Amino acid sequence: MPAINGKTALYGLFGFPVEHTASPLMHNAAFEELGLNAAYLPFPVSPDRLGDAVKSLRALGIRGVNVTIPHKQTVIPFLDDLSTAARTIGAVNTIEITPSALIGHNTDSIGFIRALKEEAGFSVEGKPVFIAGCGGAGFAIAVQCALCGASSLTVMDVDRQRAHALKNKIATVSSTKVSVADTSDLVPACVALAVNATPLGMHETDPLPFSIDELSDSAIVYDIVYNVPQTTLLKTARDRNIKAYGGLSMLLYQGVEAFEIWTGKTPPVKTMNAVLQQAVYGVQK
Structure with a gap:
């Protein structure tokens, strides 16, 4: 310097x-x-x-x-x-x-959108998006996806009240359709982007934040956790040859x-x- x-x-x-x-x-x-x-x-x-x-x-x-x-x-x-x-x-x-x-x-929020563009060549515009975790980071990501024209959002949180609060907030600024999923639900097969915005993945013993069994091989997985180079979610996705990116970007x-x-x-x-x-x-x- x-x-x-x-x-x-x-x-x-x-x-x-x-x-x-x-x-x-x-x-x-x-x-x-x-x-x-x-x-x-x-x-x-x-x-x-x-x-x-x-x-x-x-x-x-x-x-x-x-x-x-x-x-x-x-x-x-x-x-x-x-x-x-x-x-x-x-x-x-x-x-x-x-x-x-x-x-x-x-x-x-815009950093997340730009990371997708620069790393994956991906735009949320016109695409269905799934987000697990509706706290600070998940809230920001969901709002930005709606502002950037995502066709639909499916959000999930252990606190369903928080998930519904996010849905109601997005309704005030965007016409993007928002659905609230149960934590037991599978990620919808139609989504183009699945995001983990929960803390799960910071430790090796953490369970997967959601199942990707139904996720299309053409979808993208993004995990905002960045304290480890590869979370269990990222490894699971990559083992299926699904493009997956970590939160450092x-x-x-x-x-x-x-x-x-x-x-x-x-x-x-x-x-x-x-x-x-x-x-x-x-x-x-």
């Missing part, structure tokens, strides 16, 4: 804790490759100081920040405006700082989207990906 001086543009991450994050490595590698005099720093912001931290952004001349757990929802009252996706999802992970406003974005492309919002520049995606692979798996691609 270039030496920090009086002209260095500062970017960062608000979260609590932030010690685990790979975002500084990813963004600082991109700044260095593009020759930008900029630095990305993690800021441990406790929940009771979030308002103070947001108010400090302009005073400190910070150019943009990401927001992570536990602040993605609670940061919203401190912002001036929200993107359509952030407003619908009810969560923000990126703050754009303009001369007149602090604008909240959700690049997690979603992390990558949410960062790419944030970088573009802040700088207006196209970041070096290959470099960012290599840094993430090294940080998470200890290998480079």
